[in-house]
Amino acid sequence: MKAIIVTNEAEGTAGMKLTARAEPIAAMNEVVVQVHASGFTFNELEWPSTWTDRRDVNRTPSIPGHEFSGVVTALGYGTAGLSVGQRVFGLADWFRDGSLAEYVAIEARNLAPLPGDIDFTIGAALVMPGLTAWQGIIEHGQVQSGQSVIVHGAAGVVGSMAVQLAREAGAYVIGTGRASSRHTALDFGANEYIDLDNEKLEDVRKVDLVFDVLGGDITTRSAGVIRAGGTLVTIAGPTEARPVDGRAIDFVVEANRGQLIELAQWVRDGRIKTNIGKIVTLDEAVATFASKVPLVGKTIIRVRP
Numbered sequence: 001m002k003a004i005i006v007t008n009e010a011e012g013t014a015g016m017k018l019t020a021r022a023e024p025i026a027a028m029n030e031v032v033v034q035v036h037a038s039g040f041t042f043n044e045l046e047w048p049s050t051w052t053d054r055r056d057v058n059r060t061p062s063i064p065g066h067e068f069s070g071v072v073t074a075l076g077y078g079t080a081g082l083s084v085g086q087r088v089f090g091l092a093d094w095f096r097d098g099s100l101a102e103y104v105a106i107e108a109r110n111l112a113p114l115p116g117d118i119d120f121t122i123g124a125a126l127v128m129p130g131l132t133a134w135q136g137i138i139e140h141g142q143v144q145s146g147q148s149v150i151v152h153g154a155a156g157v158v159g160s161m162a163v164q165l166a167r168e169a170g171a172y173v174i175g176t177g178r179a180s181s182r183h184t185a186l187d188f189g190a191n192e193y194i195d196l197d198n199e200k201l202e203d204v205r206k207v208d209l210v211f212d213v214l215g216g217d218i219t220t221r222s223a224g225v226i227r228a229g230g231t232l233v234t235i236a237g238p239t240e241a242r243p244v245d246g247r248a249i250d251f252v253v254e255a256n257r258g259q260l261i262e263l264a265q266w267v268r269d270g271r272i273k274t275n276i277g278k279i280v281t282l283d284e285a286v287a288t289f290a291s292k293v294p295l296v297g298k299t300i301i302r303v304r305p
Ligand SMILES: NC(=O)c1ccc[n+]([C@@H]2O[C@H](COP(=O)([O-])OP(=O)(O)OC[C@H]3O[C@@H](n4cnc5c(N)ncnc54)[C@H](OP(=O)(O)O)[C@@H]3O)[C@@H](O)[C@H]2O)c1
Pocket: 041, 042, 043, 044, 128, 132, 152, 153, 154, 155, 156, 157, 158, 159, 176, 177, 178, 181, 196, 197, 213, 214, 234, 235, 236, 237, 251, 252, 253, 254, 296, 297
């Protein structure tokens, strides 16, 4: 099969190569999926799991990409609920070969059925931001109707989904980011926008929840704009910052079939939309990721036409 591999961490995306690899096989509880569309998070090559397995042993050459949609082509033992030919989407294991390839092996429980009226590109683009925002806003953030929420990086891939989920939950949403992203954030439903380059985060009235994708100084300062007893949720790594009498949660997104089913239904109902910037073929993907032109929105690889 065709697959994109990386072998050298220091090279970053410049080290991505399209090559031929053996097709994966389905072990117990796993299925093989013929990938139709796949996504890649821009800083995935900085994650330790791209380079090693769970025992910290080098696993290169590795195939990046974890979010995808496709069709099941083989079933291992114990994969109840899935069948060959079924349309699916899901999140592949961080520590194994991923989805920038024609086929991927994945535990059945990490997949959900993809309804026939949702395009494969939309399915692939929904996985990572959908699950991350769902877990950040609804599960960990426990957002309630009438609350106010700050979403940092609100025009970005994850942030734009977090804005939509918080609005759907009935919250008042203040998006943040660069000046140039104001329009996009408001388009995705933010009620207000703070341009972090020119406006002061601390000037905002206190909120119940902050959802942070930026990290560093922004995470630390965010604790101060949360009302006592409120919640800081970050996906940018562990933090010492904590709202007064409140909770601070750092998490890494997990596969979740039930949440994917729910997200697909919300797309069908027109309640949320994906933030796709560009769609390219597998043959074009290496040049796209290595390009110096900044990628805005999710880049989706259409692996099968
Ligand atoms: N823990 C987890 O489970 C998890 C899951 C998914 C993603 N992540 C991480 O979350 C981060 C965001 O991912 P993403 O795919 O949403 O990225 P993205 O699409 O690039 O979104 C980030 C947004 O924040 C803006 N931004 C970045 N730095 C900024 C700054 N200093 N000031 C103001 N705005 C700034 C970006 O604007 P520009 O485009 O103009 O820079 C962009 O609009 C990544 O680090 C990713 O690895 C973590």
